[in-house]
Amino acid sequence: MFRRTPVWSTMISPRIAFVDVDGTLLDTGSVVAESSVEAVRTARSNGHLVYLSTGRASVEIYPAIRDIGFDGTITSGGGFAEIGDELVIERTMPAAAVARMIGFYEESGYDFYLQSFDELYPSPGVRDRFAEYYAADSVRAAGIGAIPESVTATDDHPELKAFANVRPYSYTGIAKSVFLAGDLRAYDRVSAALSADFHVITGTIPHMGRGSGEVTLNGVNKGSTILQLLDRLGLDAVSALGIGDSSNDIEMLQVCGVGIAMGNATDAVKSHADEVTTSVRHDGVWNAFRRHGLI
Incomplete structure:
Protein backbone atom coordinates (compact mmCIF):
# COMPACT_ATOMS: atom_id res chain seq x y z
CA MET A 1 0.00 0.00 0.00
CA PHE A 2 1.33 3.44 -0.86
CA ARG A 3 2.23 5.96 1.81
CA ARG A 4 0.11 9.01 2.49
CA THR A 5 1.70 12.22 3.65
CA PRO A 6 0.03 14.66 6.05
CA VAL A 7 -2.30 17.32 4.70
CA TRP A 8 -0.31 20.57 4.42
CA SER A 9 -3.11 22.71 3.01
CA THR A 10 -6.87 22.77 3.36
CA MET A 11 -9.34 22.31 0.52
CA ILE A 12 -9.35 25.25 -1.89
CA SER A 13 -11.36 26.36 -4.90
CA PRO A 14 -11.44 24.04 -7.92
CA ARG A 15 -8.06 23.79 -9.62
CA ILE A 16 -6.73 22.37 -12.87
CA ALA A 17 -3.74 20.04 -12.91
CA PHE A 18 -1.58 19.08 -15.89
CA VAL A 19 0.20 15.77 -15.33
CA ASP A 20 3.02 14.26 -17.38
CA VAL A 21 2.99 10.53 -18.17
CA ASP A 22 6.43 8.89 -18.35
CA GLY A 23 8.36 9.32 -15.12
CA THR A 24 5.36 10.99 -13.48
CA LEU A 25 2.31 8.73 -13.76
CA LEU A 26 4.35 5.79 -15.00
CA ASP A 27 7.49 4.34 -13.48
CA THR A 28 8.89 2.35 -16.39
CA GLY A 29 7.35 0.70 -19.43
CA SER A 30 3.61 0.76 -18.82
CA VAL A 31 3.40 0.34 -15.02
CA VAL A 32 1.08 3.00 -13.58
CA ALA A 33 1.62 3.84 -9.92
CA GLU A 34 -1.42 2.76 -7.86
CA SER A 35 -1.35 5.98 -5.89
CA SER A 36 -1.41 8.06 -9.09
CA VAL A 37 -4.61 6.41 -10.26
CA GLU A 38 -6.32 7.13 -6.94
CA ALA A 39 -4.98 10.68 -6.88
CA VAL A 40 -6.37 11.53 -10.33
CA ARG A 41 -9.76 9.92 -9.70
CA THR A 42 -10.14 11.45 -6.25
CA ALA A 43 -9.17 14.92 -7.46
CA ARG A 44 -11.75 14.76 -10.24
CA SER A 45 -14.42 13.51 -7.86
CA ASN A 46 -13.62 16.55 -5.69
CA GLY A 47 -14.45 18.85 -8.61
CA HIS A 48 -10.96 19.54 -9.94
CA LEU A 49 -9.88 19.18 -13.58
CA VAL A 50 -7.01 16.84 -14.42
CA TYR A 51 -5.40 16.86 -17.87
CA LEU A 52 -2.69 14.65 -19.25
CA SER A 53 0.24 16.63 -20.62
CA THR A 54 2.61 14.31 -22.42
CA GLY A 55 5.20 14.04 -25.13
CA ARG A 56 3.40 10.94 -26.35
CA ALA A 57 1.11 11.09 -29.34
CA SER A 58 -2.58 10.45 -28.70
CA VAL A 59 -2.21 7.00 -30.26
CA GLU A 60 0.45 6.19 -27.64
CA ILE A 61 -1.91 6.79 -24.72
CA TYR A 62 -2.86 3.17 -24.24
CA PRO A 63 -5.89 1.92 -22.24
CA ALA A 64 -3.88 1.43 -19.03
CA ILE A 65 -3.31 5.19 -19.04
CA ARG A 66 -6.49 6.51 -20.66
CA ASP A 67 -8.78 4.40 -18.47
CA ILE A 68 -7.59 6.26 -15.36
CA GLY A 69 -9.95 9.01 -16.54
CA PHE A 70 -8.98 12.56 -17.49
CA ASP A 71 -10.78 15.75 -18.48
CA GLY A 72 -8.62 16.14 -21.56
CA THR A 73 -5.14 15.77 -22.95
CA ILE A 74 -2.17 17.67 -24.33
CA THR A 75 -0.13 15.38 -26.56
CA SER A 76 2.98 15.42 -28.75
CA GLY A 77 4.70 17.86 -26.41
CA GLY A 78 2.12 20.57 -27.08
CA GLY A 79 1.29 19.71 -30.67
CA PHE A 80 -2.32 18.84 -29.91
CA ALA A 81 -4.89 19.46 -27.18
CA GLU A 82 -8.26 17.87 -26.50
CA ILE A 83 -11.06 18.92 -24.18
CA GLY A 84 -12.73 15.63 -23.42
CA ASP A 85 -12.63 13.82 -26.76
CA GLU A 86 -12.77 17.00 -28.84
CA LEU A 87 -9.56 18.07 -30.61
CA VAL A 88 -9.41 21.84 -30.08
CA ILE A 89 -5.76 22.77 -30.77
CA GLU A 90 -3.49 21.57 -33.60
CA ARG A 91 0.02 22.98 -33.94
CA THR A 92 1.60 21.07 -36.81
CA MET A 93 4.62 21.62 -39.05
CA PRO A 94 4.57 22.83 -42.66
CA ALA A 95 5.28 19.99 -45.09
CA ALA A 96 8.55 21.62 -46.17
CA ALA A 97 9.77 21.68 -42.57
CA VAL A 98 8.94 17.99 -42.15
CA ALA A 99 10.81 17.15 -45.35
CA ARG A 100 13.86 19.08 -44.19
CA MET A 101 13.83 17.33 -40.81
CA ILE A 102 13.46 13.84 -42.32
CA GLY A 103 16.22 14.56 -44.80
CA PHE A 104 18.62 15.52 -42.03
CA TYR A 105 17.82 12.40 -39.97
CA GLU A 106 18.29 10.09 -42.94
CA GLU A 107 21.52 11.75 -44.01
CA SER A 108 22.83 11.44 -40.45
CA GLY A 109 21.76 7.80 -40.08
CA TYR A 110 19.58 8.45 -37.01
CA ASP A 111 16.50 6.39 -36.15
CA PHE A 112 13.40 8.54 -35.64
CA TYR A 113 9.64 8.60 -35.62
CA LEU A 114 7.06 11.23 -36.49
CA GLN A 115 3.92 11.97 -34.49
CA SER A 116 0.66 13.08 -36.00
CA PHE A 117 -2.49 13.23 -33.91
CA ASP A 118 -3.49 9.61 -34.47
CA GLU A 119 -0.53 8.03 -36.28
CA LEU A 120 3.14 7.22 -35.73
CA TYR A 121 5.57 7.05 -38.64
CA PRO A 122 8.73 5.18 -37.56
CA SER A 123 11.99 4.68 -39.38
CA PRO A 124 12.94 0.99 -39.77
CA GLY A 125 15.20 0.77 -36.69
CA VAL A 166 7.04 1.05 -41.23
CA ARG A 167 5.51 2.80 -44.25
CA PRO A 168 5.93 5.99 -46.28
CA TYR A 169 6.14 9.05 -44.07
CA SER A 170 3.41 11.64 -43.95
CA TYR A 171 4.55 15.21 -44.55
CA THR A 172 1.30 16.75 -43.32
CA GLY A 173 -0.29 16.75 -39.89
CA ILE A 174 3.05 16.16 -38.13
CA ALA A 175 3.54 17.95 -34.81
CA LYS A 176 6.70 16.36 -33.42
CA SER A 177 9.55 14.00 -34.14
CA VAL A 178 11.68 11.93 -31.79
CA PHE A 179 15.22 10.99 -32.81
CA LEU A 180 17.11 8.06 -31.32
CA ALA A 181 20.86 7.59 -31.56
CA GLY A 182 23.65 5.87 -29.67
CA ASP A 183 25.95 8.73 -30.64
CA LEU A 184 26.10 11.09 -27.67
CA ARG A 185 26.80 13.96 -30.07
CA ALA A 186 23.48 13.44 -31.88
CA TYR A 187 21.61 16.04 -29.85
CA ASP A 188 24.27 18.67 -30.53
CA ARG A 189 24.21 17.89 -34.24
CA VAL A 190 20.41 17.99 -34.48
CA SER A 191 20.30 21.22 -32.51
CA ALA A 192 22.94 22.86 -34.70
CA ALA A 193 21.17 21.81 -37.89
CA LEU A 194 17.55 22.50 -36.96
CA SER A 195 17.27 24.92 -34.04
CA ALA A 196 16.87 28.02 -36.24
CA ASP A 197 13.34 26.83 -37.11
CA PHE A 198 12.66 24.10 -34.55
CA HIS A 199 12.48 23.65 -30.79
CA VAL A 200 15.03 20.91 -30.09
CA ILE A 201 15.34 19.40 -26.62
CA THR A 202 17.48 16.62 -25.25
CA GLY A 203 16.10 13.14 -24.71
CA THR A 204 12.98 12.68 -22.61
CA ILE A 205 13.10 8.88 -22.99
CA PRO A 206 15.95 7.96 -20.61
CA HIS A 207 16.29 4.34 -21.76
CA MET A 208 16.87 5.52 -25.33
CA GLY A 209 20.16 7.09 -24.33
CA ARG A 210 21.61 10.56 -24.06
CA GLY A 211 21.79 10.86 -27.83
CA SER A 212 18.02 11.03 -28.17
CA GLY A 213 15.75 14.06 -28.25
CA GLU A 214 12.59 15.55 -29.66
CA VAL A 215 11.75 18.29 -32.12
CA THR A 216 8.73 20.56 -32.51
CA LEU A 217 8.34 23.89 -34.26
CA ASN A 218 9.79 26.87 -32.45
CA GLY A 219 7.27 28.08 -29.88
CA VAL A 220 5.43 24.76 -29.68
CA ASN A 221 5.76 23.19 -26.24
CA LYS A 222 3.56 22.04 -23.39
CA GLY A 223 3.61 25.43 -21.69
CA SER A 224 2.47 27.53 -24.66
CA THR A 225 -0.28 25.04 -25.48
CA ILE A 226 -1.43 25.02 -21.85
CA LEU A 227 -1.87 28.80 -22.05
CA GLN A 228 -3.98 28.46 -25.21
CA LEU A 229 -6.06 25.73 -23.60
CA LEU A 230 -6.60 27.69 -20.39
CA ASP A 231 -7.81 30.62 -22.48
CA ARG A 232 -10.37 28.35 -24.13
CA LEU A 233 -11.47 27.06 -20.74
CA GLY A 234 -11.69 30.56 -19.28
CA LEU A 235 -9.19 29.73 -16.54
CA ASP A 236 -6.21 31.64 -15.24
CA ALA A 237 -2.79 30.00 -15.18
CA VAL A 238 -2.55 30.93 -11.49
CA SER A 239 -5.08 28.18 -10.78
CA ALA A 240 -3.02 25.54 -12.56
CA LEU A 241 -0.62 22.92 -11.25
CA GLY A 242 1.91 21.32 -13.58
CA ILE A 243 3.70 18.11 -12.59
CA GLY A 244 6.53 16.55 -14.57
CA ASP A 245 10.07 15.21 -14.62
CA SER A 246 11.62 15.78 -18.05
CA SER A 247 13.04 18.53 -20.21
CA ASN A 248 9.82 18.73 -22.22
CA ASP A 249 8.04 19.67 -18.97
CA ILE A 250 10.08 22.80 -18.27
CA GLU A 251 7.78 25.28 -20.02
CA MET A 252 4.77 23.64 -18.33
CA LEU A 253 6.37 24.15 -14.92
CA GLN A 254 7.11 27.76 -15.81
CA VAL A 255 3.61 28.81 -16.94
CA CYS A 256 1.52 27.03 -14.29
CA GLY A 257 0.76 28.82 -11.04
CA VAL A 258 2.56 26.00 -9.25
CA GLY A 259 5.22 24.05 -11.14
CA ILE A 260 6.03 20.77 -9.41
CA ALA A 261 9.02 18.60 -10.33
CA MET A 262 9.01 14.91 -9.52
CA GLY A 263 11.64 13.69 -7.09
CA ASN A 264 13.14 11.63 -9.92
CA ALA A 265 13.47 14.68 -12.20
CA THR A 266 16.88 15.94 -13.25
CA ASP A 267 18.41 18.86 -11.39
CA ALA A 268 17.93 20.99 -14.51
CA VAL A 269 14.17 20.36 -14.45
CA LYS A 270 13.97 20.90 -10.69
CA SER A 271 15.62 24.30 -11.10
CA HIS A 272 12.55 25.50 -13.06
CA ALA A 273 10.02 24.21 -10.52
CA ASP A 274 8.40 25.99 -7.59
CA GLU A 275 8.69 22.84 -5.52
CA VAL A 276 9.70 19.20 -5.68
CA THR A 277 7.46 16.30 -4.72
CA THR A 278 8.55 12.71 -4.09
CA SER A 279 9.53 10.35 -6.89
CA VAL A 280 7.18 8.33 -9.08
CA ARG A 281 8.07 5.27 -6.99
CA HIS A 282 7.19 7.13 -3.80
CA ASP A 283 3.74 8.51 -4.67
CA GLY A 284 4.85 11.82 -6.14
CA VAL A 285 1.54 12.71 -7.80
CA TRP A 286 -0.46 11.69 -4.75
CA ASN A 287 1.72 13.74 -2.42
CA ALA A 288 1.58 16.81 -4.68
CA PHE A 289 -2.21 16.65 -4.99
CA ARG A 290 -2.52 16.14 -1.24
CA ARG A 291 -0.25 19.06 -0.46
CA HIS A 292 -2.31 21.41 -2.61
CA GLY A 293 -5.71 20.27 -1.39
CA LEU A 294 -6.95 18.45 -4.50
CA ILE A 295 -7.42 15.26 -2.51
Missing part, protein backbone atom coordinates in the same frame (compact mmCIF):
# COMPACT_ATOMS: atom_id res chain seq x y z
CA VAL A 126 12.83 2.19 -34.07
CA ARG A 127 10.92 -1.00 -33.31
CA ASP A 128 14.09 -2.94 -32.41
CA ARG A 129 15.32 -0.18 -30.10
CA PHE A 130 12.10 -0.25 -28.10
CA ALA A 131 11.89 -4.07 -28.19
CA GLU A 132 15.31 -4.29 -26.56
CA TYR A 133 14.24 -1.91 -23.82
CA TYR A 134 10.92 -3.61 -23.05
CA ALA A 135 12.53 -7.05 -22.95
CA ALA A 136 15.22 -5.84 -20.57
CA ASP A 137 12.65 -4.06 -18.42
CA SER A 138 10.59 -7.26 -18.12
CA VAL A 139 13.67 -9.14 -16.94
CA ARG A 140 14.49 -6.43 -14.41
CA ALA A 141 10.91 -6.42 -13.10
CA ALA A 142 11.02 -10.19 -12.67
CA GLY A 143 14.23 -9.89 -10.67
CA ILE A 144 16.05 -12.40 -12.86
CA GLY A 145 19.33 -10.51 -12.67
CA ALA A 146 21.56 -10.38 -15.72
CA ILE A 147 19.76 -9.81 -19.00
CA PRO A 148 20.41 -12.61 -21.50
CA GLU A 149 21.45 -11.44 -24.95
CA SER A 150 18.73 -13.61 -26.47
CA VAL A 151 15.88 -11.84 -24.67
CA THR A 152 13.43 -10.17 -27.07
CA ALA A 153 10.04 -8.55 -26.64
CA THR A 154 7.01 -9.69 -28.60
CA ASP A 155 4.83 -7.49 -30.74
CA ASP A 156 2.03 -7.92 -28.19
CA HIS A 157 3.10 -4.60 -26.68
CA PRO A 158 1.00 -1.87 -28.36
CA GLU A 159 3.97 0.42 -28.81
CA LEU A 160 5.92 -2.28 -30.62
CA LYS A 161 2.98 -2.89 -32.92
CA ALA A 162 2.93 0.80 -33.83
CA PHE A 163 6.69 0.98 -34.34
CA ALA A 164 6.69 -2.15 -36.50
CA ASN A 165 4.35 -0.43 -38.97
Whole structure:
Protein backbone atom coordinates (compact mmCIF):
# COMPACT_ATOMS: atom_id res chain seq x y z
CA MET A 1 0.00 0.00 0.00
CA PHE A 2 1.33 3.44 -0.86
CA ARG A 3 2.23 5.96 1.81
CA ARG A 4 0.11 9.01 2.49
CA THR A 5 1.70 12.22 3.65
CA PRO A 6 0.03 14.66 6.05
CA VAL A 7 -2.30 17.32 4.70
CA TRP A 8 -0.31 20.57 4.42
CA SER A 9 -3.11 22.71 3.01
CA THR A 10 -6.87 22.77 3.36
CA MET A 11 -9.34 22.31 0.52
CA ILE A 12 -9.35 25.25 -1.89
CA SER A 13 -11.36 26.36 -4.90
CA PRO A 14 -11.44 24.04 -7.92
CA ARG A 15 -8.06 23.79 -9.62
CA ILE A 16 -6.73 22.37 -12.87
CA ALA A 17 -3.74 20.04 -12.91
CA PHE A 18 -1.58 19.08 -15.89
CA VAL A 19 0.20 15.77 -15.33
CA ASP A 20 3.02 14.26 -17.38
CA VAL A 21 2.99 10.53 -18.17
CA ASP A 22 6.43 8.89 -18.35
CA GLY A 23 8.36 9.32 -15.12
CA THR A 24 5.36 10.99 -13.48
CA LEU A 25 2.31 8.73 -13.76
CA LEU A 26 4.35 5.79 -15.00
CA ASP A 27 7.49 4.34 -13.48
CA THR A 28 8.89 2.35 -16.39
CA GLY A 29 7.35 0.70 -19.43
CA SER A 30 3.61 0.76 -18.82
CA VAL A 31 3.40 0.34 -15.02
CA VAL A 32 1.08 3.00 -13.58
CA ALA A 33 1.62 3.84 -9.92
CA GLU A 34 -1.42 2.76 -7.86
CA SER A 35 -1.35 5.98 -5.89
CA SER A 36 -1.41 8.06 -9.09
CA VAL A 37 -4.61 6.41 -10.26
CA GLU A 38 -6.32 7.13 -6.94
CA ALA A 39 -4.98 10.68 -6.88
CA VAL A 40 -6.37 11.53 -10.33
CA ARG A 41 -9.76 9.92 -9.70
CA THR A 42 -10.14 11.45 -6.25
CA ALA A 43 -9.17 14.92 -7.46
CA ARG A 44 -11.75 14.76 -10.24
CA SER A 45 -14.42 13.51 -7.86
CA ASN A 46 -13.62 16.55 -5.69
CA GLY A 47 -14.45 18.85 -8.61
CA HIS A 48 -10.96 19.54 -9.94
CA LEU A 49 -9.88 19.18 -13.58
CA VAL A 50 -7.01 16.84 -14.42
CA TYR A 51 -5.40 16.86 -17.87
CA LEU A 52 -2.69 14.65 -19.25
CA SER A 53 0.24 16.63 -20.62
CA THR A 54 2.61 14.31 -22.42
CA GLY A 55 5.20 14.04 -25.13
CA ARG A 56 3.40 10.94 -26.35
CA ALA A 57 1.11 11.09 -29.34
CA SER A 58 -2.58 10.45 -28.70
CA VAL A 59 -2.21 7.00 -30.26
CA GLU A 60 0.45 6.19 -27.64
CA ILE A 61 -1.91 6.79 -24.72
CA TYR A 62 -2.86 3.17 -24.24
CA PRO A 63 -5.89 1.92 -22.24
CA ALA A 64 -3.88 1.43 -19.03
CA ILE A 65 -3.31 5.19 -19.04
CA ARG A 66 -6.49 6.51 -20.66
CA ASP A 67 -8.78 4.40 -18.47
CA ILE A 68 -7.59 6.26 -15.36
CA GLY A 69 -9.95 9.01 -16.54
CA PHE A 70 -8.98 12.56 -17.49
CA ASP A 71 -10.78 15.75 -18.48
CA GLY A 72 -8.62 16.14 -21.56
CA THR A 73 -5.14 15.77 -22.95
CA ILE A 74 -2.17 17.67 -24.33
CA THR A 75 -0.13 15.38 -26.56
CA SER A 76 2.98 15.42 -28.75
CA GLY A 77 4.70 17.86 -26.41
CA GLY A 78 2.12 20.57 -27.08
CA GLY A 79 1.29 19.71 -30.67
CA PHE A 80 -2.32 18.84 -29.91
CA ALA A 81 -4.89 19.46 -27.18
CA GLU A 82 -8.26 17.87 -26.50
CA ILE A 83 -11.06 18.92 -24.18
CA GLY A 84 -12.73 15.63 -23.42
CA ASP A 85 -12.63 13.82 -26.76
CA GLU A 86 -12.77 17.00 -28.84
CA LEU A 87 -9.56 18.07 -30.61
CA VAL A 88 -9.41 21.84 -30.08
CA ILE A 89 -5.76 22.77 -30.77
CA GLU A 90 -3.49 21.57 -33.60
CA ARG A 91 0.02 22.98 -33.94
CA THR A 92 1.60 21.07 -36.81
CA MET A 93 4.62 21.62 -39.05
CA PRO A 94 4.57 22.83 -42.66
CA ALA A 95 5.28 19.99 -45.09
CA ALA A 96 8.55 21.62 -46.17
CA ALA A 97 9.77 21.68 -42.57
CA VAL A 98 8.94 17.99 -42.15
CA ALA A 99 10.81 17.15 -45.35
CA ARG A 100 13.86 19.08 -44.19
CA MET A 101 13.83 17.33 -40.81
CA ILE A 102 13.46 13.84 -42.32
CA GLY A 103 16.22 14.56 -44.80
CA PHE A 104 18.62 15.52 -42.03
CA TYR A 105 17.82 12.40 -39.97
CA GLU A 106 18.29 10.09 -42.94
CA GLU A 107 21.52 11.75 -44.01
CA SER A 108 22.83 11.44 -40.45
CA GLY A 109 21.76 7.80 -40.08
CA TYR A 110 19.58 8.45 -37.01
CA ASP A 111 16.50 6.39 -36.15
CA PHE A 112 13.40 8.54 -35.64
CA TYR A 113 9.64 8.60 -35.62
CA LEU A 114 7.06 11.23 -36.49
CA GLN A 115 3.92 11.97 -34.49
CA SER A 116 0.66 13.08 -36.00
CA PHE A 117 -2.49 13.23 -33.91
CA ASP A 118 -3.49 9.61 -34.47
CA GLU A 119 -0.53 8.03 -36.28
CA LEU A 120 3.14 7.22 -35.73
CA TYR A 121 5.57 7.05 -38.64
CA PRO A 122 8.73 5.18 -37.56
CA SER A 123 11.99 4.68 -39.38
CA PRO A 124 12.94 0.99 -39.77
CA GLY A 125 15.20 0.77 -36.69
CA VAL A 126 12.83 2.19 -34.07
CA ARG A 127 10.92 -1.00 -33.31
CA ASP A 128 14.09 -2.94 -32.41
CA ARG A 129 15.32 -0.18 -30.10
CA PHE A 130 12.10 -0.25 -28.10
CA ALA A 131 11.89 -4.07 -28.19
CA GLU A 132 15.31 -4.29 -26.56
CA TYR A 133 14.24 -1.91 -23.82
CA TYR A 134 10.92 -3.61 -23.05
CA ALA A 135 12.53 -7.05 -22.95
CA ALA A 136 15.22 -5.84 -20.57
CA ASP A 137 12.65 -4.06 -18.42
CA SER A 138 10.59 -7.26 -18.12
CA VAL A 139 13.67 -9.14 -16.94
CA ARG A 140 14.49 -6.43 -14.41
CA ALA A 141 10.91 -6.42 -13.10
CA ALA A 142 11.02 -10.19 -12.67
CA GLY A 143 14.23 -9.89 -10.67
CA ILE A 144 16.05 -12.40 -12.86
CA GLY A 145 19.33 -10.51 -12.67
CA ALA A 146 21.56 -10.38 -15.72
CA ILE A 147 19.76 -9.81 -19.00
CA PRO A 148 20.41 -12.61 -21.50
CA GLU A 149 21.45 -11.44 -24.95
CA SER A 150 18.73 -13.61 -26.47
CA VAL A 151 15.88 -11.84 -24.67
CA THR A 152 13.43 -10.17 -27.07
CA ALA A 153 10.04 -8.55 -26.64
CA THR A 154 7.01 -9.69 -28.60
CA ASP A 155 4.83 -7.49 -30.74
CA ASP A 156 2.03 -7.92 -28.19
CA HIS A 157 3.10 -4.60 -26.68
CA PRO A 158 1.00 -1.87 -28.36
CA GLU A 159 3.97 0.42 -28.81
CA LEU A 160 5.92 -2.28 -30.62
CA LYS A 161 2.98 -2.89 -32.92
CA ALA A 162 2.93 0.80 -33.83
CA PHE A 163 6.69 0.98 -34.34
CA ALA A 164 6.69 -2.15 -36.50
CA ASN A 165 4.35 -0.43 -38.97
CA VAL A 166 7.04 1.05 -41.23
CA ARG A 167 5.51 2.80 -44.25
CA PRO A 168 5.93 5.99 -46.28
CA TYR A 169 6.14 9.05 -44.07
CA SER A 170 3.41 11.64 -43.95
CA TYR A 171 4.55 15.21 -44.55
CA THR A 172 1.30 16.75 -43.32
CA GLY A 173 -0.29 16.75 -39.89
CA ILE A 174 3.05 16.16 -38.13
CA ALA A 175 3.54 17.95 -34.81
CA LYS A 176 6.70 16.36 -33.42
CA SER A 177 9.55 14.00 -34.14
CA VAL A 178 11.68 11.93 -31.79
CA PHE A 179 15.22 10.99 -32.81
CA LEU A 180 17.11 8.06 -31.32
CA ALA A 181 20.86 7.59 -31.56
CA GLY A 182 23.65 5.87 -29.67
CA ASP A 183 25.95 8.73 -30.64
CA LEU A 184 26.10 11.09 -27.67
CA ARG A 185 26.80 13.96 -30.07
CA ALA A 186 23.48 13.44 -31.88
CA TYR A 187 21.61 16.04 -29.85
CA ASP A 188 24.27 18.67 -30.53
CA ARG A 189 24.21 17.89 -34.24
CA VAL A 190 20.41 17.99 -34.48
CA SER A 191 20.30 21.22 -32.51
CA ALA A 192 22.94 22.86 -34.70
CA ALA A 193 21.17 21.81 -37.89
CA LEU A 194 17.55 22.50 -36.96
CA SER A 195 17.27 24.92 -34.04
CA ALA A 196 16.87 28.02 -36.24
CA ASP A 197 13.34 26.83 -37.11
CA PHE A 198 12.66 24.10 -34.55
CA HIS A 199 12.48 23.65 -30.79
CA VAL A 200 15.03 20.91 -30.09
CA ILE A 201 15.34 19.40 -26.62
CA THR A 202 17.48 16.62 -25.25
CA GLY A 203 16.10 13.14 -24.71
CA THR A 204 12.98 12.68 -22.61
CA ILE A 205 13.10 8.88 -22.99
CA PRO A 206 15.95 7.96 -20.61
CA HIS A 207 16.29 4.34 -21.76
CA MET A 208 16.87 5.52 -25.33
CA GLY A 209 20.16 7.09 -24.33
CA ARG A 210 21.61 10.56 -24.06
CA GLY A 211 21.79 10.86 -27.83
CA SER A 212 18.02 11.03 -28.17
CA GLY A 213 15.75 14.06 -28.25
CA GLU A 214 12.59 15.55 -29.66
CA VAL A 215 11.75 18.29 -32.12
CA THR A 216 8.73 20.56 -32.51
CA LEU A 217 8.34 23.89 -34.26
CA ASN A 218 9.79 26.87 -32.45
CA GLY A 219 7.27 28.08 -29.88
CA VAL A 220 5.43 24.76 -29.68
CA ASN A 221 5.76 23.19 -26.24
CA LYS A 222 3.56 22.04 -23.39
CA GLY A 223 3.61 25.43 -21.69
CA SER A 224 2.47 27.53 -24.66
CA THR A 225 -0.28 25.04 -25.48
CA ILE A 226 -1.43 25.02 -21.85
CA LEU A 227 -1.87 28.80 -22.05
CA GLN A 228 -3.98 28.46 -25.21
CA LEU A 229 -6.06 25.73 -23.60
CA LEU A 230 -6.60 27.69 -20.39
CA ASP A 231 -7.81 30.62 -22.48
CA ARG A 232 -10.37 28.35 -24.13
CA LEU A 233 -11.47 27.06 -20.74
CA GLY A 234 -11.69 30.56 -19.28
CA LEU A 235 -9.19 29.73 -16.54
CA ASP A 236 -6.21 31.64 -15.24
CA ALA A 237 -2.79 30.00 -15.18
CA VAL A 238 -2.55 30.93 -11.49
CA SER A 239 -5.08 28.18 -10.78
CA ALA A 240 -3.02 25.54 -12.56
CA LEU A 241 -0.62 22.92 -11.25
CA GLY A 242 1.91 21.32 -13.58
CA ILE A 243 3.70 18.11 -12.59
CA GLY A 244 6.53 16.55 -14.57
CA ASP A 245 10.07 15.21 -14.62
CA SER A 246 11.62 15.78 -18.05
CA SER A 247 13.04 18.53 -20.21
CA ASN A 248 9.82 18.73 -22.22
CA ASP A 249 8.04 19.67 -18.97
CA ILE A 250 10.08 22.80 -18.27
CA GLU A 251 7.78 25.28 -20.02
CA MET A 252 4.77 23.64 -18.33
CA LEU A 253 6.37 24.15 -14.92
CA GLN A 254 7.11 27.76 -15.81
CA VAL A 255 3.61 28.81 -16.94
CA CYS A 256 1.52 27.03 -14.29
CA GLY A 257 0.76 28.82 -11.04
CA VAL A 258 2.56 26.00 -9.25
CA GLY A 259 5.22 24.05 -11.14
CA ILE A 260 6.03 20.77 -9.41
CA ALA A 261 9.02 18.60 -10.33
CA MET A 262 9.01 14.91 -9.52
CA GLY A 263 11.64 13.69 -7.09
CA ASN A 264 13.14 11.63 -9.92
CA ALA A 265 13.47 14.68 -12.20
CA THR A 266 16.88 15.94 -13.25
CA ASP A 267 18.41 18.86 -11.39
CA ALA A 268 17.93 20.99 -14.51
CA VAL A 269 14.17 20.36 -14.45
CA LYS A 270 13.97 20.90 -10.69
CA SER A 271 15.62 24.30 -11.10
CA HIS A 272 12.55 25.50 -13.06
CA ALA A 273 10.02 24.21 -10.52
CA ASP A 274 8.40 25.99 -7.59
CA GLU A 275 8.69 22.84 -5.52
CA VAL A 276 9.70 19.20 -5.68
CA THR A 277 7.46 16.30 -4.72
CA THR A 278 8.55 12.71 -4.09
CA SER A 279 9.53 10.35 -6.89
CA VAL A 280 7.18 8.33 -9.08
CA ARG A 281 8.07 5.27 -6.99
CA HIS A 282 7.19 7.13 -3.80
CA ASP A 283 3.74 8.51 -4.67
CA GLY A 284 4.85 11.82 -6.14
CA VAL A 285 1.54 12.71 -7.80
CA TRP A 286 -0.46 11.69 -4.75
CA ASN A 287 1.72 13.74 -2.42
CA ALA A 288 1.58 16.81 -4.68
CA PHE A 289 -2.21 16.65 -4.99
CA ARG A 290 -2.52 16.14 -1.24
CA ARG A 291 -0.25 19.06 -0.46
CA HIS A 292 -2.31 21.41 -2.61
CA GLY A 293 -5.71 20.27 -1.39
CA LEU A 294 -6.95 18.45 -4.50
CA ILE A 295 -7.42 15.26 -2.51
